[in-house]
Amino acid sequence: MGANGDGPVDTEEAIMQATYRALCTHGYANLTMQAIADEFDKTKGVIHYHYDTKEALLVAFLEYLLDAFEQHIAVEGDDPVERLETLIDTLLFGPPERTTFDHWELTTAMLEIRSEAPHNAEFRRQWSRNYETVVAMVVAIVEDGIETGVFRDVDPEQVAMLLLVSINGARIYQVTLERDDVAEVTRAGLEAIIHEWLCEDEAETSAR
Amino acid sequence: MGANGDGPVDTEEAIMQATYRALCTHGYANLTMQAIADEFDKTKGVIHYHYDTKEALLVAFLEYLLDAFEQHIAVEGDDPVERLETLIDTLLFGPPERTTFDHWELTTAMLEIRSEAPHNAEFRRQWSRNYETVVAMVVAIVEDGIETGVFRDVDPEQVAMLLLVSINGARIYQVTLERDDVAEVTRAGLEAIIHEWLCEDEAETSAR
Known part of the structure; x- marks a missing residue:
């Protein structure tokens, strides 16, 4: 986690870690935005705010x-x-x-x-x-x-x-x-x- | 293709080749039974007759x-x-x-x-x-x-x-x-x- 409180860097880091956990749990073929949101203490909307598409998130x-x-x-x-x-x-x-x-x-x-x-x-x-x-x-x-x-x-x-x-x-x-x-x-x-x-x-x- | 006319061996071979084409076209993440059937001159039902589940087919x-x-x-x-x-x-x-x-x-x-x-x-x-x-x-x-x-x-x-x-x-x-x-x-x-x-x-x- 970054040292800047609850700013965008922290949120992006949290999304990255949620993506990692979702990937390990579900595998790539079942890696949906919802599966990532489920590993995350915020909503799917927060993920979409930072990443327009699933592909942008995965890149x-x-x-x-x-x-x-x-x-x-x-x-x-x-x-x-x-x-x-x-x-x-x-x-x-x-x-x-x-x-x-x-x-x-x-x-x-x-x-x-x-x-x-x-x-x-x-x-x-x-x-x-x-x-x-x-x-x-x-x-x-x-x-x-x-x-x-x-x-x-x-x-x-x-x-x-x-x-x-x-x-x-x-x-x-x-x-x-x-x-x-x-x-x-x-x-x-x-x-x-x-x-x-x-x-x-x-x-x-x-x-x- | 086998040499036994239109028997089960030929059908299974045809399903395998359809699976290969569907995999090359759509990638593993989008490899559905329907995508395989679309590469095949028979119906999805024929695939299910030979393979109970998608996993059995992929194995x-x-x-x-x-x-x-x-x-x-x-x-x-x-x-x-x-x-x-x-x-x-x-x-x-x-x-x-x-x-x-x-x-x-x-x-x-x-x-x-x-x-x-x-x-x-x-x-x-x-x-x-x-x-x-x-x-x-x-x-x-x-x-x-x-x-x-x-x-x-x-x-x-x-x-x-x-x-x-x-x-x-x-x-x-x-x-x-x-x-x-x-x-x-x-x-x-x-x-x-x-x-x-x-x-x-x-x-x-x-x-x-």
Whole structure:
């Protein structure tokens, strides 16, 4: 919640949280304005005052989720291996500190909104902006590792994309399959790739 | 279509194809029995005769899609590298021969049904069966590669899962982001991992 009393920012934050709860409870296919209002201590009219249409509300909601997500994945430090591992951990398992949302509940909610993106250009635009933000973070770490001689001379964009598709795929399998080890096994696999392939010294390979 | 005239198998096949067209046209959130009937030369009553509920129809439809998918990914040959590359290509870009469904349209439809899986145990069961079928194919190739000394001594389950989460994540990014190079860049990244890490000789590494 904001610190400005009961102003529009607080109301919008309350609507966003109500939307999140309604999405988790009812799923995307049953996410009506009424279902959102039911999670909210104000009326449907208040929601319509802030958001003209359900689509406008959902666009704002996706932006809200992605902003919250991006705020929690910043990594600091000098060691590119450590920074990369911390980022992988945070993306796969959620930030170490407690946040507003449960990581796997959030993954499920995001999967449902993502499945709408093929039909909605504004959703695709927002997912793309989010992807470019996160991929730039990975590229910066990989470039730093190459410059300092820690990583072999790879294509940073290619490695960053491979990491992000793996993590994205793993999170989606984790919430849609009957097995609960996908994120753990994926982390172990990515660790092996980093230490046995990406790292110049540990891999004991000749330079390409 | 089956070869048995106008019998129940043909009708069910026709209902499955109508469901697919309705899903592609309207999206999962708007996939009603009426929308499916509108894609079909028979009435809604015929659909209800074969499937009691919309959920029963969708469970049958997911099974139909996954069966079609599994039929198209068999790979033959002796060379584990070639078999692995063929499987990756087929999973990322669709089978080389023409099939009933457009690959990216199918990917979009499957993403929408997958997003329902967290709320539906029967969907999770089917996705899991499909995952176990495909992962077993990859594990068999990797094990073969290790036994014949082509691949280094990796954990086959871990490598197979890493491959499949990457491919799954890449297909989903391909249809939900504004960029169209995700599948291509992912293939190039996986090629690098296979030739520079997984292959024993090419990587020029000492055995672990």
